[in-house]
Amino acid sequence: MKKFQPIKILTIVSAFLMCHNGSAQIVADFEEYNLSAGEYLNDASPSSAFQSGAIELTNYYDADFNFWSGWAISADTNTTTPGFLNQFSAIPGKGALNSTTYSVGYIFDPIVVRLQPQAIGKPMIGMYITNSTYTYLSMRDGDPFAKKFGGETGEDPDFLFITFKKYYEGVLSTDSINVYLADYRFADSGKDYLLSDWTYVDLTEFGPMDSLSMQMTSSDNGAFGMNTPSYVCMDHVTTDNLQLFEIIADEDSNLQVGPNPVSDRLFIGVKKEGLCTAVNLQGQVIWFKHLNVGNHEIQVSNWPKGVYVISQNGEIGKKISVQ
Amino acid sequence: MMRFTGYSQIRNAMYLTGIMLCLLPLGISGQHDTILMLDPIEVTARRIKLTDVGKHTETIDSQILTMRQYNNVAEVLAFQTPLYIRSYGMGTLATLGIRGASAVHTQFLWNGIPLRNPMLGLLDIALIPSFFTDDISIHYGGHGAAFGSGAIGGLVSLTNKPISETSRMEVHLSAGSWGSYLGEVKFDYGTQKLRFSTRLFFQEAENNYRYRLNKDQPEKNQIHHHLKNLGLLQEVSWAINANESLTARLWLQNTDRQIPPTSTQSYSKAAQQDKTLRTSLQWSRNGEKVDWQVKTAILDEDIDFQDSVILLYTNNHFRTWLTEVETSVQLNPRLNVTGGIFAEYVNAKSANYKAGVSRNQYGGFASFSYLLEDWAFRFQMREEFTDRQWSPLLVDFSTEWSGIRNFTVKGSLSRNYRIPTLNDLYWRPGGNPELAPEEGWTFESGIHFQSGKGKWDFNASATGFIRSINDWIMWLPPGQGGRNFWSPINIIQVNSTGSEFRSGIAYMAEKWIINFSLGLDLTWSQFADDLPEFMIEEGDQVFYVPVHNVVSGISLGKQHWSAYYNHHWFGASNGISESVSSGNIGSVGLSYGPVRPSAVWSVYLQADNVWNTPYRLIERRPMPGRSIKMGLRFVIS
Missing domain, CATH: 2.60.40.3080 (Immunoglobulin-like)
Known part of the structure; x- marks a missing residue:
């Protein structure tokens, strides 16, 4: 050698x-939570955030209502059960790169991936994202509140994407990256797809940042907002690649x-x-x-x-x- | 069939009169009450009638209800009136908002007893068999001063007539498209003093109906839409003496419904069972000048929902106990004073409540009516005390003037309110105990004309209204207002204006009866301000409120035969996710019913949506295409 x-x-x-x-490449892969397959963690108490690698994921948990929002940590493997009772699983049934654990974000509003203090001002290199099982099956089959993509005829140009923006020194950037979790806008409907595997998002072009903003946009909306379940799964968030x-x-x-x-x-x-x-x-x-x-x-x-x-x-x- | 409605006194009437009785109600608007003629028997009915002074009212009586097959009250109202029923499909959830209000702003009374679900604040009228009611009256406008919280948009009264004095049996059997079967049996029996009435009904439908998404699309089959409905209504009436009576009623019903997928959903495995127990006891005493009525009721509903696909199993249960004491005093021929008190206790259980929740409500009401030669005045007021919170003083001032022959001019001003539902207050997550009641004012005015001359009969009415509702309660999506979950808030004012036109012409020749009717509702019900959190702009029309609704009908009768055609046109409306297109729905029916000394019987054939029009009343919920039903009725006395 x-x-x-x-x-x-x-x-x-x-x-x-x-x-x-x-500085060192640090990967947030959430494996330190030592969850077994099928388990999840939706309460970061006593903290208000989950930490992994060099990032923090905010979490809101209401013990009175047994309700959470923001981010959860999951090792759920259920890829077949539709509906909101299966809100913690990723459609690949595992974490990125065959890992066990990943994070699940409930994005009813832009939510952020915060850099921990030692990483603030440094670049976020990239991450893997995919659909949650709930979102994926809702887009594939529809549910009582959201349409199956393609609509009644199968020809609706539906889409679901995530917009990434960075916060740097307290300012939200105008530059953005859109990543499609589903895209039915192709003239050839055979190319329509729902993302079912982890996909890598290259964030290097953002350069230094304090945190990363993520917002979902769907073609299926109502007066009360997005009908498509607004969940995304995230894993292997790389915050620097220097050794x-x-x-x-x-x-x-x-x-x-x-x-x-x-x-x-x-x-x-x-x-x-x-x-x-x-x-x-x-x-x-x-x-x-x-x-x-x-x-x-x-x-x-x-x-x-x-x-x-x-x-x-x-x-x-x-x-x-x-x- | 329309000639014979099951009452023995009709059986012996002249056949022409019989046909007339059947065909007149084919008018879509039903009959307008003659307000000043008060029924001296039923105090409850009288209070309902009294509150109609100055207001627009329509009645659909038992004649109309036996005219064709209706499975439930939702179908009756959709067929007979221009009201827009928010139906999710055949036999599935159906609600009614009147004059551009929400479904929670419509109060339903069953013999004077409010039927609302306190958890949701509304009533699924697809679950109310039309066979269990004899008369349905629609009382437009605010009736809060008479009936309290919730009666903002209007009131629908379901009434059971006094039990027939003769023993009789009435049977109705029907079968139709999509595996639908219906059986209804009613027995009236007993002694002169103690009368019994038993009604049984059974309904089953596969509901695998054919429908099209639009005119250019091929037909599809609805799936997972089976319905099974079984019910019993038992009435016992004891005539204690000439002036006193005691009536007990028991309503048992079990409904099992599959919930079909939306048009943008591949499949569904959801189902719901509704188990209903409604029981009431009512004592009435009618004196020369003073009437008394005491009634008490227990309403118990159990709702099981299962979805084996998403592994969701829920149970919601509520029980309401209420009692009311009311007296009416005729101080002189012109002045009537009515007053009463009531108490209501509600207990509800749901997995989404932290524990079982309950609510106590008490109240008092009074009304004063004064009759002059051509004038009627009525002033009503009501105060409610709910969980240690006083309602606003609910008032209603109404008047009518009949100074010109055949004409009646009406006017009414009322203040109304609605307390939040139990889900609004206690649902986890999101329930908001700080919610204020909705409240607002309604003003309406109308002119009614009725005339008959020779073979002709003509009636017409025009009513205009203005209504505002403040502190309208809406559930705010997460992310808005700093909240992480859906939560209700008092948001805004909703203003409604509109007009209602009804007209009917009947021609009665020696052998023919021809009846034509037309009803038009124009409703503008709009948000008074921008609501960016809901993507609502000032002036936007409230959801599922078409501006235009038209119903017209024509019927022909000759000897034993009768036929009708009914057409309902509704305009486009705003849905939550998509707009709902306008629609044109036609229905046609033919019946044959000879009179026999021993029995009255009739057979009928009816077709609904005869033009096979693709339509929906709620977005993504396609309604059925053309269907046919046939049936048989007979009455044995």
């Missing part, structure tokens, strides 16, 4: 990182990778069983696999050339360059 080459890596990433002085090379160079870590640079076969040595991922500099996961203890070989020749961070179980990983 080749030794890590700090000078080379720093050269490659410096253009992207600009003034960021060696301190001192950490990466740590030979005592549970993860050993090489050769570096690599063009064909990458060897990964794992001291502890778990989910291994490769993330590019935009925070996008381009490979993941559950690896047992031992040495493994993966083919990287079809990866785009660039720098990747190989990490395991969401822990700080190691950079490699694919050439």
